[in-house]
Amino acid sequence: MLHGLPGTHLSHGRSATSYNRRRASNACLVCRSRKTKCDNQRPRCGFCVSNGGNCRYVDSDPSQLDRSTLTILERISQLESSLINHIDSKLEDRAFSPTNEQFPGEPRDLHDYAYQTQGHIVTSRPYESPTTGSVDWRSPAVSGIVQNNPGTPVVVPSDDAPPSAEVLLRASEMSIESILKWPIFPEAAPHLVATLEIPLIEVVDRPRPNNIRQQSSALPDLSPDTINCLVQNFLNNNHIKNPVLDVKALWADAREFAESGPQWDARSCLLLLVCAISTLSAPLTDELSPGVSKQQERLLTAEAYFLASQRRIGMLCHENSFIGAQCSFLSAVYLLSTLRILAAWKCFVQAGSQCLAWLTSQGRMTRDNKLKANISFGGDMLWQQNENERAHHIEESLYWSCLKSEMFHLRLPGSGLGEVDYPHLYPSPPQDVPDIYDHTSPSSASSRSFSNPEQTHVDRQNLQLAWYFYLAEIAMKRKLNNLLVWRYDNRSEGELLDQKSKDLRLQRSVVEFERQNEDWYHMLPAQMKFPQDSNVPSNDILRLILRGHMNDIRDFVRFPALEEVLALNPHALLRSFSPVQLQLTRECLQIAVESIEANRESFFHRHQGTWLMARTCTRSSLILLAMALRCQAEAQSTGVMAIELEEMMLPSRWRKVVEQTVEVLKYWSDESNDLARLNDLLRDLLHTYDS
Numbered sequence: 001m002l003h004g005l006p007g008t009h010l011s012h013g014r015s016a017t018s019y020n021r022r023r024a025s026n027a028c029l030v031c032r033s034r035k036t037k038c039d040n041q042r043p044r045c046g047f048c049v050s051n052g053g054n055c056r057y058v059d060s061d062p063s064q065l066d067r068s069t070l071t072i073l074e075r076i077s078q079l080e081s082s083l084i085n086h087i088d089s090k091l092e093d094r095a096f097s098p099t100n101e102q103f104p105g106e107p108r109d110l111h112d113y114a115y116q117t118q119g120h121i122v123t124s125r126p127y128e129s130p131t132t133g134s135v136d137w138r139s140p141a142v143s144g145i146v147q148n149n150p151g152t153p154v155v156v157p158s159d160d161a162p163p164s165a166e167v168l169l170r171a172s173e174m175s176i177e178s179i180l181k182w183p184i185f186p187e188a189a190p191h192l193v194a195t196l197e198i199p200l201i202e203v204v205d206r207p208r209p210n211n212i213r214q215q216s217s218a219l220p221d222l223s224p225d226t227i228n229c230l231v232q233n234f235l236n237n238n239h240i241k242n243p244v245l246d247v248k249a250l251w252a253d254a255r256e257f258a259e260s261g262p263q264w265d266a267r268s269c270l271l272l273l274v275c276a277i278s279t280l281s282a283p284l285t286d287e288l289s290p291g292v293s294k295q296q297e298r299l300l301t302a303e304a305y306f307l308a309s310q311r312r313i314g315m316l317c318h319e320n321s322f323i324g325a326q327c328s329f330l331s332a333v334y335l336l337s338t339l340r341i342l343a344a345w346k347c348f349v350q351a352g353s354q355c356l357a358w359l360t361s362q363g364r365m366t367r368d369n370k371l372k373a374n375i376s377f378g379g380d381m382l383w384q385q386n387e388n389e390r391a392h393h394i395e396e397s398l399y400w401s402c403l404k405s406e407m408f409h410l411r412l413p414g415s416g417l418g419e420v421d422y423p424h425l426y427p428s429p430p431q432d433v434p435d436i437y438d439h440t441s442p443s444s445a446s447s448r449s450f451s452n453p454e455q456t457h458v459d460r461q462n463l464q465l466a467w468y469f470y471l472a473e474i475a476m477k478r479k480l481n482n483l484l485v486w487r488y489d490n491r492s493e494g495e496l497l498d499q500k501s502k503d504l505r506l507q508r509s510v511v512e513f514e515r516q517n518e519d520w521y522h523m524l525p526a527q528m529k530f531p532q533d534s535n536v537p538s539n540d541i542l543r544l545i546l547r548g549h550m551n552d553i554r555d556f557v558r559f560p561a562l563e564e565v566l567a568l569n570p571h572a573l574l575r576s577f578s579p580v581q582l583q584l585t586r587e588c589l590q591i592a593v594e595s596i597e598a599n600r601e602s603f604f605h606r607h608q609g610t611w612l613m614a615r616t617c618t619r620s621s622l623i624l625l626a627m628a629l630r631c632q633a634e635a636q637s638t639g640v641m642a643i644e645l646e647e648m649m650l651p652s653r654w655r656k657v658v659e660q661t662v663e664v665l666k667y668w669s670d671e672s673n674d675l676a677r678l679n680d681l682l683r684d685l686l687h688t689y690d691s
Contacts, residue, residue: 028055163484165419168408170488174559175409176200176619176678179626182567188629189688195681201410204341206673220275220304224258227275234278235462240542241608242333242401243466244326246394247459250274262308266323269312273330276305280337284541284605290667293606299338306334317350320361325354325398332405336608339672345407352402352415359395400470404477409615468525469542476549479516483556503580506560510584513557517550534594537601544602545609548616551595558588566626573634574645586649589627592620596657603664611672614664618678621661624654625685632689658686 028045030053031038039046048055163171172178180196231254239245253267262268279302287293313331316324332347399417406414486509497505521532530543538544561584565577574582596617602610627649635642665679 026057028053028057030055163418163481163488167484167488169411171484172408172411173563174556176615176622179567179619179622180681182626183570184566184626184629184633185685188633189685192681192684195677198677199411200674201342201412203674203677204410204672218304219262219308220301222258222262227254227258227271230275230278231271232458233281234274235459237281237283237541238277238333240462240466240469241545242329242397242405243463243470244329244394244398244401245270245274247463262312264312266312266316266321266327269309269316269327270323270330272305272309272312273327273334276302276309277330277334277337279305280334280606282606284544284602285539287605288601290604293604302334303338306331317354320354320357322358322395322398325351325358325402328354329398329402329405333608336611337606339611339668339675341407341410341611341672341674345410345412348402348405348407349413349415351398352406352417355395355398355402356415356417359399362395364392364395397470400474404473409612465527465542468528469546472520472524472528472546473549475520476546476553479513479520480549480553480556483513483553487556487560499578503578506558506584507580510557513553517553521550534597538598539601541602541605541607544598547598548595548613551591551598555588555591555595558584558591561585562588562623566623566630570630573638574631574649582649585627589624589649589654590651592623593651593653593657595620596661597653600660603660604667610668611675614668614672614675615678617657617661617664618682621658621682622685624650624658625682625689628654628689629685658682662686 026040027038028040028048030048031045036047041049042057044053044055047053177200185196186193231250235247235250239247250271253271257268257271262272279298282292309327309331313327316327328347328351332344332351335344335347402415403417406418408414521529524546528543528546530538530540530547532547538547561581564581565574565585569577577585599613599617602613628646631645631649632642634640635645662679662682665675665682669676669679
């Protein structure tokens with residue numbers, strides 16, 4: 001049986017020993033993060049009414065949580081609420097208090113620390129970060145100057161709802177397809193015009209011959225030892241990223257599958273999908289070199305498992321069942337791992353729709369439907385949950401996994417999951433993994449292969465990692481959503497400002513989101529902390545993903561300056577732009593280099609994010625090439641040396657990382673028509689630049 005799912009029976013007794021219950025403060029999240037007294041008025045407290053705070057209460061009893069969970073939740077609440085109160089200079093808990101005292105050597109006004117240009121050449125860059133060569137926006141000196149200049153303060157939204165479809169459509173101007181339409185590319189390479197204008201959906205829909213997709217009716221190895229290894233590998237390398245299954249139920253299904261063989265039912269479909277994904281999966285450090293992720297025997301075996309699962313998925317697509325949503329989601333993960341993009345999008349939409357239908361029909365899509373649980377003694381981050389609470393936890397996890405997997409890159413409609421209100425602030429902590437290695441069980445001989453104390457300990461560790469990663473990724477996802485809403489919901493306001501006011505507004509947003517990034521990073525648990533130096537490998541897929549999310553924020557918040565220089569005014573001389581625009585453009589180009597370098601260790605790693613990784617590197621390379629081509633064009637029209645302009649604007653390593661991107665695109669091009677096209681485009685643009 002699928003234990004822990006709605007309609008099944010699973011009982012857990014309360015832990016014999018638990019923390020003494022204390023009456024917890026019922027302050028709203030804003031007052032709690034500020035550590036100030038809250039008057040507890042509903043629906044909004046007095047402070048939030050007077051200051052415009054996003055007043056929200058968490059009604060579950062925190063005395064039931066362990067200390068480590070409380071710490072994480074409190075820190076994340078602080079991070080979210082700081083989107084409101086960091087900018088307001090009147091709040092008491094600002095990171096620094098502006099003073100009239102000038103630090104030794106510090107500038108007296110905004111333009112003193114921005115790039116100073118003499119003709120076309122940058123001659124000084126005060127307040128540079130020692131690692132990136134850009135302004136250190138987090139320093140009290142710089143942020144104090146920006147925040148205390150006159151003008152309208154930046155108001156960063158803090159909302160639980162995802163960005164609207166209109167905001168996402170506007171944000172697509174940062175996509176590869178929009179960047180390829182910048183004037184610099186067709187002007188520099190007119191022979192590529194037809195290729196540049198092909199919509200992505202037409203490219204990914206074209207079939208590409210690949211010998212891993214051959215049809216086979218034969219099932220691969222289904223021995224108990226094989227199933228045991230595949231399930232454990234799945235938990236180690238996949239479930240930690242998307243914990244959408246009940247671990248105990250999965251082991252029970254694996255044991256039954258080994259004893260009875262595959263059936264024509266939902267449980268066999270689910271387990272075959274687990275086997276398919278697991279066959280493709282390896283730790284990041286095992287696929288640092290080309291070839292391992294393309295072993296044909298491994299790919300063919302995975303495909304055989306997948307085809308067997310699809311023969312059983314049948315009516316699951318049409319009935320309102322939770323396991324149907326799980327199977328659709330895992331199908332999408334497999335398809336995306338094998339770079340079948342359009343098919344993966346269909347399955348993600350199906351999974352999101354099924355998840356939405358199930359949660360709505362069960363009354364879960366309301367804020368009042370909170371989960372409660374009791375923590376076991378010892379504070380080891382694991383909950384003892386009853387049947388309903390365990391089911392709710394899995395539902396929440398699938399909800400968040402579907403939500404963050406929506407593929408808006410194709411500019412096709414999603415499942416609608418993002419259009420509804422979030423049911424909970426964050427997913428509940430993971431459920432306990434009971435030790436199902438029972439020596440007294442009549443079937444202990446057969447179960448011994450599927451559960452043992454050491455294995456249960458590993459499963460517990462994996463669940464804890466998944467919980468840490470989920471919290472960190474969701475916090476970053478919400479920050480990215482706030483950035484998109486700030487940028488594209490209020491775009492008309494920014495367009496009415498003069499250039500000086502635009503620069504100040506953009507600087508303030510950079511200061512704010514850099515500070516948010518710094519807060520988020522320092523709040524990460526030790527297991528999730530990654531090297532901030534892009535040349536230092538993370539050696540872990542979870543840390544690599546989180547580092548990529550932080551680079552996305554840094555890139556997107558500076559993108560308006562880059563867009564102004566490369567897209568909106570591509571024929572204006574560089575010296576005609578404001579120092580702030582040039583500064584932020586150069587920083588955006590530096591981040592593009594760092595983004596490619598940070599992804600280098602995953603170039604040959606097959607996983608759910610392989611296609612997105614390759615496109616992220618391609619986008620960064622196109623931005624770098626656009627600036628290089630622009631410098632060449634300006635040099636030809638003005639007589640200035642192109643190398644001088646490139647040294648002013650481009651990082652020294654830009655050519656090297658573009659060539660590395662070509663390498664990774666070539667590696668995956670036999671499986672993806674989209675990546676094959678991008679590989680050809682980059683090679684042609686590099687040739688155009690060289691000639």
